[in-house]
Structure formats: structure tokens, C-alpha cells
Amino acid sequence: MKFPPYKSTFSLTGAINTKKVIRYPLGFSDNTSFEKTQNKVCTEFVDAIFDEYLLHGAKIEMGKVNLKKDLSIDVKHNFPFFKMHFEIEGSSSYSPRNEKSLPVIIPNGYHQLFFFPKVDGVLSFPANITRNTLEITLSLSFVHKVFKDNWEELERLGDAIRNNQPFVFGEKSHKINSEMLLVIQQIANCKIDNHYRTHYLECKIIELLILQLQDFKDRSKDIHIIRHHDKIVEAKSFIEENISGQLTISSIAKKIGMNTQDLKKEFKINFGQTIFKFITARRMELAEGMLKSSSKSVYEIAEIVGYKYSQHFTKAFKKYFGVNPSTYRKET
Template sequence: MDKKRRKKTSIKTEIQDPKKTVSLSTVTELIGSGERCGIITKKFQFLPQYGIGYFQTHKFEGLSITIYDVLLEKNLIVEGKLYDNFLEMSFLIEGEQIIKIEGITKDLVYESQECYLLYLENIKGSISYHKRKRLKEVKIRMSTDFIKRHKLDEEYNILEKHSLLKLQSKFLNPLCSKTQNILSEILSDQRKGLLKRLFLESKVLELVTLKIDTATTNIITNNLPPIDNLVKKLYQVQHMISSDLSVQYSIHQLSREIGLNDFILKKEFKALFGKTIFEYATKLRMEKARQLLLHSKKPIYEISELVGYKNSTHFTAAFKKIEGTTPKKYRSNLEN
């Protein structure tokens, strides 16, 4: 960041402590930095008395990606006024934040398994984080140059549709399984240099695409009620099912995991996703099986285990019921 921009941006960070107020630079230390192929990476570790964990940033050509993973030992308040305009995506994998924004009277409670896409212009406000709670978040900022380069506003009018002033407090959405899978890829990626840069940019555009798709199906609207606990729990079930298809969860296991009774879970899952849990899981299993049959040379018994069937005979029967043919014949037809 150049000197001119530093003068225009005022950020104040406080630790709630009856004895003192300190800056973010006081509670963290730089433990790694570097630049390669135009991507600048910095990693900061929290000092033990303030938290156990880190935050890391990757910056290049109008794109900034910050990953937070820390268990705070003290309450943290970040206050600031930002003069730059940018498109921001945030994905709160774990934790809770209280967001106060000047011009919006109601405090916004941002909770685990939620996300947002907002265009921010000259905003002032604060974010509060609670002690003894883990904060795990991926935050992405895209400059107006980045937006123009990828024609996001030209094609989708994204700045107006996702303006904070237009959406006010109704901009939070639950994390869907596709989003969680992309986030998992970002968090586990070990690439360096140009490959890292290309990977991150592609994943950011993939996340933006998902958010635009969400907007076009009217999930984000000015009439959207606040996300309740039930919807978030249902999306949690969706993610559990889709993240590891080799596991076949029973309704009771899923109910116990998210804290809902069996009847409510079955009823509300079908109302939200249009399929029963069994139908939804089977659809995903058969989609993955088709891909493996098409793009791999794995034997049928191994594909069977990968999609959650310990017995290949049961897998063959389930596949034939949906596809009208056995996995072996399906693969043979593709090869001919």
C-alpha cells in the first residue's frame, strides 16, 4: 500500500481491557513474508496472551485474500473508516462477529456458516470478536480495477445489486456445500508463485459465480428474512453429506450431530432442497459414480466404496435403478 493510501485509510484496533488499549500490530507479530510472481504474502501470529493462531494475506493485482484462524483470549474490537471502494466477500466458517456500520441503526450478528458479498463505499464502523471463541474466516476484497478487468459490473451490474446501502442488513446467506468445498481447497492449497496466483484468482471467480447464481435465483432480495438457526443446520447437513460420499449417514446420526429431532430434519430438509435426504445423497453418489466411470480406470468395487457402498452388488443395483443399466455396461457404452 502506498503512502497516499495509508493517509486516506484510518484503522483503529482495540483490545477490550480495563487497563490498556493496544493496536493490532501490538498483539501480533510478523512471522513470514515474501513476494513471488507478483503475489505478496504475509503471515502474522497472535501473541499468546491475546490469542492462539494467525492471519495470512495474499495480495496481487487488485485482489486481497485474508485467512483468519485464531482462538482469541481477549475481546477484540476493530474500528475503522475505509475510503477505498471495493467488492468484499466474507465466509465465516467458525465464530461470531457483531458488525456496527454507520448509517445502519441495527447491529448485525454474523455467525458461523454464513457468508456475504457486498460492495462497500466509504464506510465507517466496527467489528467485535468474542474471547474464547475460535475465529475462522476467509475474507476477499476485489478492487474496482479487478471488477472492470473481469467485466463483473458490465455483465451483471454487481456493484449496484450488492451495494451495502441497497441491501442494508439483509445480505447474509448460509454457506452451501459447493462454497465450503471451494473454501476447503483454498485453505489446504500449498502452491507457490504463479501457480498460487492463478489458483487463487480462479477460486475467487468461482466463488463470485456462485454468489451471482444465488442472486439470480432470488435468494438474495430486499425481502429476505434473517437466516435462522434451522436453515444453517440444514446447510450443515448438506455439507456433511456432500463432503464425503464414502460415508452413509443415518438420519439419527445427522440429527444428533446438528441437534434436531429426526422428524423435523426430514421434513425441513425436503422443504428446503426439494428432495429427501436419501434422494439427495443418492443423486450425489450417482453423479460421482458416473464421473469416476467416465474419467478413471478404477475397478467397479473401488468406485462402489468411494460413493458409499461397501457391497458392490448393492451399488450395481442402485446405479441400474437410476441409470437403467449396470456400471459395467455404462462404462462399456462410453468406451465404444
């Protein structure tokens, strides 16, 4: 049997029997019209619904994903990977296995544009955030069709494609602007008949790509540089390892060697929520598990998850789940 040349492989990091292989024809579709499929995933830790559009030379994926636990996915693509990525809500990061490749960090409300000759690494997504994303993967034939040999229009990205080298627009994360959001909405709400839809979507992809290139070119915009990604990850680990303690912004900042303002700002950019909300979510998850599976009293659970006074824990639990801990235990 002859398989299509494009191959994508996904599996949950550290888990067995979760491998999924997806194959596409050269350029994602060998039809002149578009193909649309809708995918739904519902498990104990993820609820997702997203649409996939396959055009000749382009793949569009958009939808919403609600994660109940942090998720890491091993991913491989055996084809040149030119991607336009928009994290409308939520955040994601990619860590390559090959030290010669490049990481990609796309915070909440930001976009990125990158090229990899091949992909082999780990995708990571934080829990308790509903991700609303648009991801457009282009074949190099599509890029050639748009820009011909005018690689200078793609600036450094064009040089990387010509030299078959990985490229990401630095560590600078650019906010999705109103013009981009309008085009994203037009793609999502497209009602044009099948006969013309392919041409319409191709035009919108090109328009969105040009908006991205223009945004990256304009260095005078207010661009937030993620300077302390490793320290922010360290802060997250410190919180999770010391969730029973009296955690404060100042104590976390002191532990990782950052000032409190940078810590608060960059934590939210990286993980899509404030440190306070992250700590509360982790404490509530831990408390929920103990209410379901242990006979510990509410007072004991409050102490274990870092609350000095049980009444403060009860108030926080009710705000988070809608009922107090005792009622929750009875109902479950």
C-alpha cells in the same frame, strides 16, 4: 514521504495506544505475482494465526482466531471496500458510525457479500469461540475486469457500486454450501508454483464470487432471516448482568419479549453457541477469577455464580476445566 493510497486503521475500542495502521499500494499489490505473509498474535485474550495473500486487485485473509474475551475493534478503510466474507466457524458483526451506512451480521457457518465506499465503524467478535474465516477484499478494478460493464450480473450490488452507495445483501444470512467449502479448501491448500499461483487464486476468487451471487439470487433456498438481532443482544446483556441468578430460557425469553424457540435458534446463529453454553462459560470465567484472586470458599463462589448447590457447581467446573475447584485453586 509518499504513502501508498490504501489505508486501514484498527484499534481496540475504548483502549489507548492500540492503534495500528496498515497501508497498501493501489489495488493491494503493485506486483504481478502474489505476496504472502503469515501473522501470529498471542495475548492474554487472543491467540491467532492467519495468512494474508496480496494479489493485484485482491487481498485474501484466512486463519483461526481464539478469543478469550469479547472483542470490539474500531476500524477505518479509506478506500472502496468490496468484500466476500465467510465465517466458516465463529461469527462477527460490523456496526457503522454513519447512520447512512449499513450494519453487517455474519453468523456461524454463513457468508455475506457487501460494498462500502468507505468503512468507519466497530467490528465485534464474541468470546469462547474459535473463528475460522476467509475474507477476500476486492478492488473495483478487479470487479471491472471480471464483469466489464455488465453490472446487471451483480444485480443490486452492481447498482450500488455505480452509484457509490453502501450495499449489503439485506438481513438475510446465507449458509456456506458444500460447493463454496470445496473452493475455500482449494484456496487454503493451494500448492501450485509461484508462477501460476496468482492466476489460480484469481480463478478461485471469481468462482467463489459467482457461487455467492448465485446463492443470493436463489431465493427458494432455506435462508434464515435474523429478525431479532437487537433482542438477542439484549438477551446477552441480561444474562451477563444477572449471572448470579437462576437463569432459564423461559425467564430470558419473557424478559426480552421473544418465544423460547426463536431465542434459542437466533442466539446460536448470532453468537455461535447455545444459550446454555454461553451461560456456563460466563459462570466458569467468573468462578475462575474468584478462585485465583479471592479467599472465598467453593460454596460461596458457587452461590455467586448462580449455582444453588455447590456439588452441581463442582461438577460443572470439573467438566469445563478438567479439575475440581479446590484442585484448580491449589495448582494456580
